[in-house]
Amino acid sequence: MPNAPHRTLSLFVLLFLIWLLLSGIYTSMLLGLGVLSCLGVVAVCRRMKIVDPEGHPIHLIPGFLRYIPWFLWAMVKSNIDVVRRIVHPRLPMEPRVIQVAASQKTHLGQVIYANSITLTPGTVTIETDEGIIDVHTLTREAAEDVRSGDMDGRVTDLEGKS
Secondary structure, eight states, X not given: OTXXXXXXXXXXXXXXXXXXXXHOOOOHHHHHHHHHHHHHHHHHHHHTTOOSTTTSOGGGHHHHHHHHHHHHHHHHHXXXXXXXXXXXXXXXXXXXXXXXXXXXXXXXXXXXXXXXXXXXXXXXXXXXXTTEEEEEESSHHHHHHHHTOHHHHHHHHHHOOO
């Protein structure tokens, strides 16, 4: 369903809201120029055929609203663990590289999963390859947490039933 009208409209609204926030000046002339520039960008995006579920994934918004609170809490817990290991050097660091399966149905879902791993302190995605992700972890516990599949399942749920 490339270039669906609702994606085109939501892209325009999103671009215009960002333009309003960044502009800070709300005279009629500048508002008009903002509308024209956003319409031009949307026209170029439609011509390039990137107003699609991957280029403008508005269908993921409900899933993100469920995922973000859980992910922020996971980041806080990981930050605390990494800081504890820095402050208390006797706590073990056991760096390792592991491979985990990514159960997401789309490349976008796998990218979200890989980025989520990297944004969680103590873990870094090294490489992704069709359903397999190589991850560097600082500790055995971080490796077990990634292997548990909790984040993988939540990102797969975020994707929905595409």
